[in-house]
Amino acid sequence: MAEAAASVDREAARLTELDSAIGDADHGSNLQRGFAAVVKTLEAEPPGTPGAVLTTAGRQLISTVGGASGPLYGTLLRRTGKELGDADGVTVGELRAALRAGVDAVAQLGGSAPGDATMLDALDPAVEALATSFRAAAEAAGQGAEATVPLQARKGRASYLGERSIGHQDPGATSSALLFTALAAVADEGEAA
Amino acid sequence: MKMLINVPDSVVADALRGMAAAHPELVVDVENRVVVRRDAPVEGKVGLVSGGGSGHEPLHGGFVGAGMLDAACPGEVFTSPVPDQMVRAAAAVDSGAGVLFVVKNYTGDVLNFRMAAELAEDEGVQVATVVVNDDVAVTDSLHTAGRRGTGATLFVEKIAGAAAAEGAPLDRVAGLARQVVESARSFGVALSSCTTPAKGGPMFDLPAGELELGVGIHGEPGRERRAMMTAGEIADYAVDAVLADLRPRQPVLLLVNGMGGTPLLELYGFSAEVHRVLGERGVPVARTLVGNYVTSLDMAGCSVTLCQVDEELLRLWDAPVRTPALRWGC
Numbered sequence: 396m397a398e399a400a401a402s403v404d405r406e407a408a409r410l411t412e413l414d415s416a417i418g419d420a421d422h423g424s425n426l427q428r429g430f431a432a433v434v435k436t437l438e439a440e441p442p443g444t445p446g447a448v449l450t451t452a453g454r455q456l457i458s459t460v461g462g463a464s465g466p467l468y469g470t471l472l473r474r475t476g477k478e479l480g481d482a483d484g485v486t487v488g489e490l491r492a493a494l495r496a497g498v499d500a501v502a503q504l505g506g507s508a509p510g511d512a513t514m515l516d517a518l519d520p521a522v523e524a525l526a527t528s529f530r531a532a533a534e535a536a537g538q539g540a541e542a543t544v545p546l547q548a549r550k551g552r553a554s555y556l557g558e559r560s561i562g563h564q565d566p567g568a569t570s571s572a573l574l575f576t577a578l579a580a581v582a583d584e585g586e587a588a
Numbered sequence: 589m590k591m592l593i594n595v596p597d598s599v600v601a602d603a604l605r606g607m608a609a610a611h612p613e614l615v616v617d618v619e620n621r622v623v624v625r626r627d628a629p630v631e632g633k634v635g636l637v638s639g640g641g642s643g644h645e646p647l648h649g650g651f652v653g654a655g656m657l658d659a660a661c662p663g664e665v666f667t668s669p670v671p672d673q674m675v676r677a678a679a680a681v682d683s684g685a686g687v688l689f690v691v692k693n694y695t696g697d698v699l700n701f702r703m704a705a706e707l708a709e710d711e712g713v714q715v716a717t718v719v720v721n722d723d724v725a726v727t728d729s730l731h732t733a734g735r736r737g738t739g740a741t742l743f744v745e746k747i748a749g750a751a752a753a754e755g756a757p758l759d760r761v762a763g764l765a766r767q768v769v770e771s772a773r774s775f776g777v778a779l780s781s782c783t784t785p786a787k788g789g790p791m792f793d794l795p796a797g798e799l800e801l802g803v804g805i806h807g808e809p810g811r812e813r814r815a816m817m818t819a820g821e822i823a824d825y826a827v828d829a830v831l832a833d834l835r836p837r838q839p840v841l842l843l844v845n846g847m848g849g850t851p852l853l854e855l856y857g858f859s860a861e862v863h864r865v866l867g868e869r870g871v872p873v874a875r876t877l878v879g880n881y882v883t884s885l886d887m888a889g890c891s892v893t894l895c896q897v898d899e900e901l902l903r904l905w906d907a908p909v910r911t912p913a914l915r916w917g918c
Contacts, residue, residue: 421667424786457703461641461667462696466703504699551695554733555726555808 422464422566429460429468445485449476463551464567467501467514474500491525498522505550509539512546512553512560514567521575533579536572543568589783589790596785600642600662607649611912614652621673623649624659628681634752634761635659635681638690638745639674640697641666643784643885644805647741650913656749657690657911665784665885666806668696674704678713686714686758688765690744692737693721716762720744722774722893724833725802725810736804739843739882739893740772743905746914750907764904768895773834775826776810776891778803780849782884801825805847805884805891819854823861826892831869836896839874841905842866843893848883850890855879858890866894874902881913 433452442448453473457465475497479485485493498518502508509519517539524535541564548560551567593599601618608616615624629635638648639661648660658681663669678687687708691701698719705715721728722740748765756764778800781790791807794800799817802810817825844859846852859878866873874897882891897905908917 421664421784421786425664425667457700458670458672461663461670461700463668463694463699465668465670465696466699505695549731550733552733552806552808555736555804557727559809 425460425462429456432459444481446476446479470504471497471501494522507550511550512543512548512565513550514571516543517568517571529579529582533575536575540568540572589788593785599785620676621662622677623652624680625652628658629683631683632685633683634685634758635687636749636752637677637687639669640692644883646913647882651745651911653911655753655909656745668700671700671704671707675707678708682713688761689717691719692741693719693734695733716758718765720769722772724773724775724829738805739774739845739891742881743772743895744768747901747904750904772895773830774891774893775829776803777801777822778887778889780888782807782887819858820861823865827865830894836871838896839872841895841897842873842876844878845882845891846880847887847889848880849886849888862892
């Protein structure tokens with residue numbers, strides 16, 4: 396596993412691009428605003444450890460994104476960062492365990508579970524598949540996001556649609572899949588380098 | 589779509605600058621997005637803080653002032669504010685008597701205010717929270733996000749604000765706010781879509797000859813679409829939807845609320861029909877408020893909120909209030 400510090404930095408820039416490409420009414424622009432602030436903060440004061448990068452990024456997302464995605468993504472990164480502690484480097488296994496704690500914290504905060512058509516439908520299988528590889532995790536997240544299409548949304552604003560939410564891919568699961576795709580891309584670069 | 593704006597990115601900041609210029613009795617922090625009454629914190633008084641996405645004006649900034657909110661936190665258009673804004677607001681209005689957060693039931697608002705409550709308590713501010721969930725168009729169950737918060741927010745902020753102004757302690761102010769939430773229900777109708785500045789076009793597609801029954805204040809769909817109805821038919825539908833959920837045994841406060849794009853001429857005509865229906869159903873109306881209070885940008889349409897009141901709630905409703913958008917008795 397390459398230094399997470401650099402990876403999150405590059406991941407943030409990539410995500411900004413990817414999210415604006417989706418053009419989802421405000422999920423995209425909100426995340427774009429948040430990750431732009433993350434990059435700015437990390438560049439201004441680069442944290443010393445992978446854990447610190449994630450906690451700093453998470454706090455920044457909570458402070459700038461708003462909506463539900465701010466606290467949820469902020470909690471994901473903050474909790475994952477806290478689990479990593481102040482180690483200088485992390486193994487894939489350590490990252491996976493930390494992400495598991497982060498995803499559990501998201502589930503607790505949002506009061507949701509896989510199957511509710513939320514970001515958990517991408518995050519949960521991705522963390523499981525990380526046992527195999529970053530590439531497998533990204534693919535699992537993408538499949539998880541696609542699997543929200545036939546589901547009825549039970550959480551967030553989409554839940555007000557009731558049965559009418561069936562047939563739509565959840566934006567939160569989609570952006571979560573983008574996150575793991577970016578992570579995998581950076582991990583590949585790290586291995587190649 | 590033509591809009592009276594500079595660029596979409598600065599819509600909220602520009603509006604706050606205008607608010608600051610128009611209301612010297614408020615301190616408007618444009619950069620940090622917090623609106624606070626100038627005389628805050630009021631010694632010995634519980635502070636009331638609310639907030640939510642912009643686009644619902646005058647909610648919430650227009651309700652900051654004596655007898656109502658002490659501070660408001662506007663978010664981006666239709667997006668919850670962030671915890672930093674709420675923590676800043678809580679610190680600005682806390683006199684030591686604690687702060688009540690009035691939160692509309694949307695996932696983003698609930699999560700951000702929950703985080704803010706924890707952070708404010710770390711800084712020594714005692715915080716209580718009440719979540720407003722009055723929209724009967726949405727089912728409330730363990731498996732959903734629950735009913736949306738809409739028009740009843742105005743009743744909660746006014747009545748809890750009056751109790752706080754009288755010097756009631758935090759648990760009493762919070763208790764009254766929860767009583768109002770339990771006593772109030774709403775139903776909304778859209779005749780057209782709203783237009784978000786970022787998108788610049790209609791948020792949803794509503795054909796000219798149809799209306800959306802049970803719409804939310806962010807253009808979220810409601811229960812059903814039908815061919816356009818008369819004001820009288822809409823009043824029958826909306827009032828019956830509320831009364832199916834709320835069975836008042838006492839007189840009610842009535843809010844006939846415009847969504848932002850419907851003239852008062854139509855709202856008063858609709859209000860007459862709501863009075864007719866309530867009369868037919870045997871529900872006495874204690875007070876009526878008609879106007880654009882909890883809006884959805886430029887959406888044409890209206891909502892009906894009923895809140896059953898005892899003598900105490902009615903007295904607090906009638907108590908003096910002095911804010912940009914609601915003012916009486918002083």
